Amino acid sequence: MMTPAHATDVSYDVLSFDQLDGWAADDHAAALKVFLNTCRDMKDPDWRALCKYAAQGPEPRQFFELFFRPVVIDDGQDAMFTGYFEPELEGDKYRSGRYRYPVYAIPPDHLRTLSRRELLDGGALSGRGLEIAWVDDPVELFFLQIQGSGRIKLPDGSYIRVGYRGSNGHEYRSIGVELVRRGVYQPHQVSAEVIKNWVRRNPVEGRDLLFHNPSYVFFREVSKVPADQGPLGAMNRSVTAMRSIAVDPSFVKLGSPVWVEKDGKKPLRxxxxxxxxxxxxxxxxxxxxxFGTGDRAGKEAGKLRDPGRMVVLMPIQRAYALLPESAI
Structure with a gap:
């Protein structure tokens, strides 16, 4: 487990499995299947040994309870769960009157640090053969960049799948927060759909609003991923709807099981x-x-902004190594 060098106030609390709300009722077999999708890419010896044993088909719940311990990592910040999805856009491989907005591959190093406005308004990317595809909606393209991956449906019914390749290094700035700051909406009113509709109703101001976020994401084509599987995550494996989460890897090791206790209108355990x-x-x-792929998943993901608790399942020795000697 890695923690940032500056995070001196991080604390760890090792729990027992009976302290996890709803643990016994979960589908542990489904979770184990998703664990196996990426555990083989974890290089540390203890994780490799766990992955090898998991592949032999143990009883799922016993596997997690026998070899892991639940750990709450607290950095002093309130827990927050949001949702993401794989958007599906309409596009083509060639520019036309309808498809006018390019999805770019990553440019040479000397262009990567420019802001969103500089890259697009300044024309720094045009004419360099970096276009993977062209889409029909700049707002959907903006949200494709926020999600980091997506599918582009071509006129013949086939798809191009794109995944995150890199960014220009500028810090992400929320346009939803900016609309609240301007007094356009109250915080509880903001969602992805609300933002999209506002930008479309106000095309001039909307275009400028999108530039409020200087971060710009570049893509790579990943069409070899089968259509019935999820997009590639940070571990270069397909993620699974309602079983995969994005985390801060400076606190949570990628590939780790995480027990989610999400509160709100639709509690999730x-x-x-x-x-x-x-x-x-x-x-x-x-x-x-x-949440998955497409509009329905997008609408559900866009509603999610709830408190709760994350509990990371660590290999036993790693978990106990975090405790002070007096607690062991």
Whole structure:
């Protein structure tokens, strides 16, 4: 487990499994299947040994209870769960009157540090052969960058799948927060759909609002990923709807099982896997839940902004190594 060098106030609390709300009722077999999808890419000897044993088909709940201990990592920040999804856009491989907005591959180093406005208004990316595809909606393209991956449906019904390749290094700034600051909406009113509709109703101001976020994401084509599987996460494996989360890897090791206790209108108690990251996901108790592909998943993901608790399942020796000697 890694923690940031500056995070001197991080604390760890090792729990027992009977302290996890709803643990016994979960589908541990489904969770184990998702764990196996990425555990083989974890290089540490203890994780490799656990993965090898998991592949032999143990009883799922016993596997987690026998070899792991639940650990609450507290960095002093309140827990927050949000949602993300894989958007589906309409596009083509070639520019036309309808498809006018490019999805860019990563440019040479000397262009990567420019802001969103400089890259787009300044034309720094045009004419360099970096276009992976062209889409019909700049607002959907903006949200594709926030999600970090997506599918582009071509006129013939086939798809191009794109995944995160890199960014320009500028810090992400929320346009939802900016709309609240301007007094356009109250915090509880803001969602992805609300933002999209406002930008479309106000095209001039809306375009300028999108530039409020200087961060710009570049993509790579990942069309080899089968259509029935999720997009590639940070571990270069497909993520699974409602079983994969994005975390801050400086606190939570990628590939780790994480028990999610999400509160709010639709409480969620489920064992998920930390298989992705996100530029806005910062903190020990911060997670983004993957909802799936398409508009329906997007609407559900956009509603999620709830408190709760994250509990990381660590290999036993790692968990106990975090405790002071007096507590062992």
């Amino acid at each position: 489920r064992l998920m896997m930390a298989q992705d990251t996100g530029s806005a996901i910062k903190g020990a108790q911060r997670a983004d839940v993957f």
